[in-house]
Amino acid sequence: MAVTKLNQQNNTRLKGIGSTQFRREIPLYFMLVPGIILVLIFSYGSMFGIIMAFQNFVPSSGFFDSKWVGLEHFKFMVQLPDFRNVLWNTFFIAMMKIAAGLLLPVTIAILLNEVMKQWYKRFIQVVIYAPYFLSWVILGGILFQLLSIDGIVNQFLGLFGVEPILFLGKPSIFPYVLVASDTWKNMGFNTIVFLAAITNVDPTLHEAGAIDGANRWKQIWNITLPGMFPIIILVATLSLGDILNAGFEQVLMLYGPALYKTGDIIDTYVYRIGLINGQYSFAAAVGLFKSMVSLVMVSLSYYLAYRLANYRIF
Amino acid sequence: MKKLTTNLLLTMMFMLLIAACSNGTDKPSNTSKPQATPNNSSTTESSSSGDKYDPPIKMTFAVGRVDADVVFPDGQSTKDNQWTRLVEEKLGIKLDVTLAMPKGQEFTQKVNALIVTNDLPDLFTVSEEEMIQVDQLIQAGIAEDLTDLFEEYASPLVKQLMPDEALEPLKRNGRLYFLPNLQRPAEEGFMTWIRTDWLKKLNIPEPKTFQDVIAIAEAFKAMNPTKNYGFQAGTESWDMYSLSGLFAAYHAYPNAWLKDANGNLVNGNIQPEVKAALQSLQNLKKEGLISNEWTLGDDGEKARQDLINGRVGIHFGQWWAPEWPLQLVKDNDPEAEWKAFKFMSVDGQPALHLQNTVSLTGLYVLKKGHSNPEALIKMLNLVADFYWGENPQADPDNSNLWKLAPGDAQPWGKNIVFMQSIEKALKSGDASKLHPGEQVLYNMIEDYNNGNDEFWGVSLEYGIDGSLGLYDSFQWINNEFFGTPTVTMNTKQANLNKLFEDAFISIVNGADINKFDTFVEQWKKQGGDDITKEVNDWYKSRK
Amino acid sequence: MVADKTIGSRIFVIANYIFLTLITLTCLLPICHVLAISLSSKAAVATGNIKFWPVDFTFASYQLVLSKSQFLTSMGITVKRVVLGVLINMLIVVLTAYPLSKEVRSFRPRSIFAWFFVFTIFFSGGLIPGYIIIYYVGIIDTIWALVLPGAVQVFSVVLLLNFFRGIPRELEESAFMDGAGHFSILFKIFLPASLPAIATLTLFSIVTHWNSWFDGLIYMNTPENYPLQSYMQTIIVKMDQQFMRGASKDLIKSLNEQTLKSAQVFLGALPILVVYPFLQKYFVKGIVLGSVKG
DSSP: OHHHHHHHHHHHHHGGGHHHHHHHHHHHHHHHHHHHHHIIIIIIHHHHGGGGGGEEOOTTTHHHHSEEOTTHHHHHHHHOHHHHHHHHHHHHHHHHHHHHHHHHHHHHHHHHHTOOOHHHHHHHHHHHHGGGGSOHHHHHHHHHHHHSTTSHHHHHHHTTTOOOOOTTTOTTTHHHHHHHHHHHHHHHHHHHHHHHHHHHSOHHHHHHHHHTTOOHHHHIIIIIHHHHHHHHHHHHHHHGGGTTOOOHHHHHHHOOGGGHHHHOOHHHHHHIIIIITOOHHHHHHHHHHHHHHHHHHHHHHHHHHHHHHOOOOO | OHHHHHHHHHHHHHHHHHHHHHHHHHHHHHHHGGGHHHHHHHHHHTTSTTOOOSSOEEEEEEEOOOOTTOOOOTTOOSSSSHHHHHHHHHHOEEEEEEEEOOSSHHHHHHHHHHHHTTOOOSEEEEOGGGHHHHHHHHHTTOBOOOHHHHHHHOOHHHHHHSOHHHHGGGOBTTBOOSEEEEOOGGGGOOEEEEEHHHHHHHTOOOOOSHHHHHHHHHHHHHTSTTTOOSBOOOOTTSHHHHTHHHHHTTTOOOSSEEEOTTSOEEEGGGSHHHHHHHHHHHHHHHTTOBOTTTTOTTTTHHHHHHHHTTSOOEEEEOTTTIIIIIHHHHHHOTTOOEEEEOOOOSSSSOOOEEEESSOEEEEEEEBTTOSOTHHHHHHHHHHHHHHHSSSOOOOSTTOOGGGGSSOOOOOTTHHHHHHHHHHHHHHHOOOTTOOHHHHHHHHHHHHHHTTOGGGHHHHHHHSTTOHHHHGGGOOEEEEOOOSSOOHHHHHHHHHHHHHHHHHHHHHHTTOOTTHHHHHHHHHIIIIIHHHHHHHHHHHHHHO | OOOOOOHHHHHHHHHHHHHHHHHHHHHHHHHHHHHHHHTSOHHHHHHTOOOSSOSSOOOHHHHHHHHOHHHHHHHHHHHHHHHHHHHHHHHHHHHHHHHHTSOTTTSTTHHHHHHHHHHHHHOOOOHHHHHHHHHHHTOTTSTHHHHSTTOOOHHHHHHHHHHHHTSOHHHHHHHHHTTOOHHHHIIIIIHHHTHHHHHHHHHHHHHHHHHOOHHHHHHOSSGGGOOHHHHHHHHHHOOOGGGGTTOOHHHHHHOOHHHHHHHHHHHHHHHHHHHHHHHHHHHHHHHHHHHHHO
16 A cells, blocks of 8 residues: 555654654544544444354353354345345345435536526525435424325325325335435435535636537536536445445334335344344344445445545545 | 554454453343342241341332323332332332333333343343243243242232143243233134214114125215225234234134144135135225225324224224224214124124134243242232232222233133123122222223213223123134244244235235235245144144 | 526526426425424314415414423433534544544554544444443443444544645644644644534534434433434334323314324424524535545
8 A cells, every 4th residue: 555655665764763753643642542442342342243143142141152153144144035135125225325316416416506596596505405404203204294195295196196105105116215215315415515516617618618609508418517527426436335225214214014025124124133033143144244245345435436536535 | 554453453352352251241240249148038038928028129120011001190100109119018029110111112122132231120021922032031041930939939819810721831841931911812802893873874784794894894985985995904013904804704814823624733824715815805905995005014003093083984903992992083073983793704604703722911021040039929929919819909090000010910801700790780780799990990881871981982891782792702713823933933934924914915905816826835835834844743742 | 607598598597497496395395294284283184185384273282292291301311412422523523533634754553543443434343233332331221322332423534634634734833843732733723724624523413413313212221211313203103192191181172193293393303404504504615625625
């Protein structure tokens, strides 16, 4: 890594002043102490707890006296139809969310940029940020109200002769309700980055375009969009890491047993089999599986982001 | 750099390991500390069951049955109530209620969290729906073996209320690991509740056949075709979305192990009768007699709202349906009247009512390692004596404090017994012989007769021709299996249940009826056949 | 920008305004609808005719909700949690971001520490091991279980350290020459210079703590200790009749579960809805600075 090289180069130069350098660094170590302790306990500590995935964990025996079973839970997991189903749901819902979560905000950002009345633009922005700041409990309460069979959405659709739809009770529709509501929650907030990218597009390009007689459409198509391209690629790449994050709190809030078939995702599954059914070790194994896949995907996404967009986390 | 990082990580892991380890060993010794002192002093004097512990002993208690109907009288609370006071005063037991919640998933989750951290209270309740949790506890060696304690300490009254034949099926390998809240299975039978004020309004006679019931459902829907529907459905955890009456009409009894003509046990879910029932349900749904939202995962809330708002007039429920939810209908519409009917069938054969061989409404588990495990039995004696002893007492009106008691013992078929004596008292006008529990109900019914609709539901249950009396006329079919979950059940039952639910829901919602045959195939292949064999082995071993 | 006046572009402008207005309405109307229901009477709600304006106006639902001691207790717990949680979050973020923003030259183990923190974004122990650790620390059923496990917000640290790096090095070096230590440089130079970032992170921290509910649901063994959103979750998923108990007959006449739930949803959303518009200019700036740097 580049950093290490730099480090070595510096080392030769710094050797002479090693002790003074260390003295100067002491406060920096102190500053890190609280964060390190907390991360050590709560993040790394729980990683240690993962060993229960390789045991038949018996609470009264604890981590040290529970029986080791090796990969048994993983073998069981792989051949369980339930698990395959859950894995697919997770992947499907997450992918759709990533796609819709890119498309809509990019569109809104471009269109917002075309709004000339500044006060109206600001008003729109403030309003569409709102859902982002509300929890899934609140939004769940709102959605239950809106989407019920005689709720206002179905009343509205009824005006066009649409039969009432069971949005939150029909397995075939439920994943799309998840995707739509999630995209809706985050659309405003996600436009921020894209709007910033647009303002970074060289305005002289637009002026040149306008003089050339290009209309709005062409300007968007030929100037704005290509200008945003790097950031779109970057956001898309980074969201690869969320490939198994289909939205735990949202699903837990909105689903019910009738929707397990299409709505159950890895996180809710772990919660159910672990804390409701009490199969701790198996739940931990499923959780570990998810963490491993996520680790690979996140690493991959950062690597790609680095290669494609020269992005570095820090 | 990499090496350094790994080293650092390893060191930290190690530190943590030590921390976790020392913590882990600390815990048990903490809880077992009090064992040393009070144990010696109390065991000697505690031989006679009436004695008080001196110095008092402590027992922590998590109770998961404090439902909405528990109302504390002034000055009482979950921590300090009739029962904590009584056991301290009479037995010298300081009962510390660490958790009091309604029955349900949230409580199960809390108990599981306490199990995983090995931090269970001394005594806790488990709902009858979570028998798997109990078996996990027994296997993990966490539940105290109560067999000998019960034998030694239980009072004659308790032994009479909990006879051997009721306890025997609940034992695991011949040992008793929990105290059940026994219930007579007959008291769980479902019946058809129909809004009779609508029948009168529409001038329809009371139903005699299942076809009559369907006709009534259609008539009820016709009262307001866009909003109304026929049958209330919607609690997923409860008896096929509370549609059991429609299954029984076709002699289908899902979620039960039935005895076939050869004396073998067969699973109710895969019988051809179920297919016929599903076909009929699908038609009913098409006609709009079952709500579109019948599978909504809201614990039947929406369906209940529909019931209350007068959109549905047929409800499959148990004897206590009048108190909940039908009383809510009455509260909303004082004109509402309901009446219970037996299940009716589509053909000449009588529709049977399913009942379990044993039945509990929850149970009490004592964590292994308490210094005075016999204290649990003593508390049970006290509870039994309080409600059913020589000077029986009742909870303050409507408070349902029995749900907080550290034990539960009732006469076999209590509610039916109550109803019979109350009915007799109402007819004769002589209430002097009534038990205090009965007296409370009697007064409520009198109150209702004097115009207080609040007790309309109670009157419909325990009053003259009360719903509890209907059970006498039922013809039963038994769910024959009541053992510990078999080996294959432990790993595959959940998935099989899901298969059934999927087939059930999708067929009713309009899928091809032949999907049922596919389901039966899958069910057999994915462990159903193995389970059937195990269940039959168990059945033969009991004979 | 040069405004053009062709018909095509006019149509575009109009269509654009319509589209954006519709999008805006999808965010505005649901909240109006819930508010309208919460302020309407039971009878009006049962007819299903309430759109965005209350019918048969009544405060009954709010009266009952606000008279519930558990609602107020939970609100109190949430407030306590937000104050405590945000203070701790911010302190740790600032203290952690500063050393990590240094070059390897001036803080040699910087990369090791940085990866030590960042790795926790990539990999986590999962639900049950996490629960066990929190139990072993001994903070189950206390407010600390809601505050400490998430106290180190690694994403915020990364955002702030990137921000810190944008601060001209000369400022720091000249302060050093004057004999200032790291602590005073951090608090006297870096912090004032990064107010937009701090404001953004504070807002996020507030929102996160206000909105969290799942941790409350599982780390609190007793429901009396639930923060507001956890308490509301149990109510929205399943409200029982007990809730209405103790209400006067007059109140009961004008409310039902729907209006009650709506009232609680609105009350739970209100504080955030009031606060965020005022902070939005900061967070927009903060987000943009934090991400564009990348």
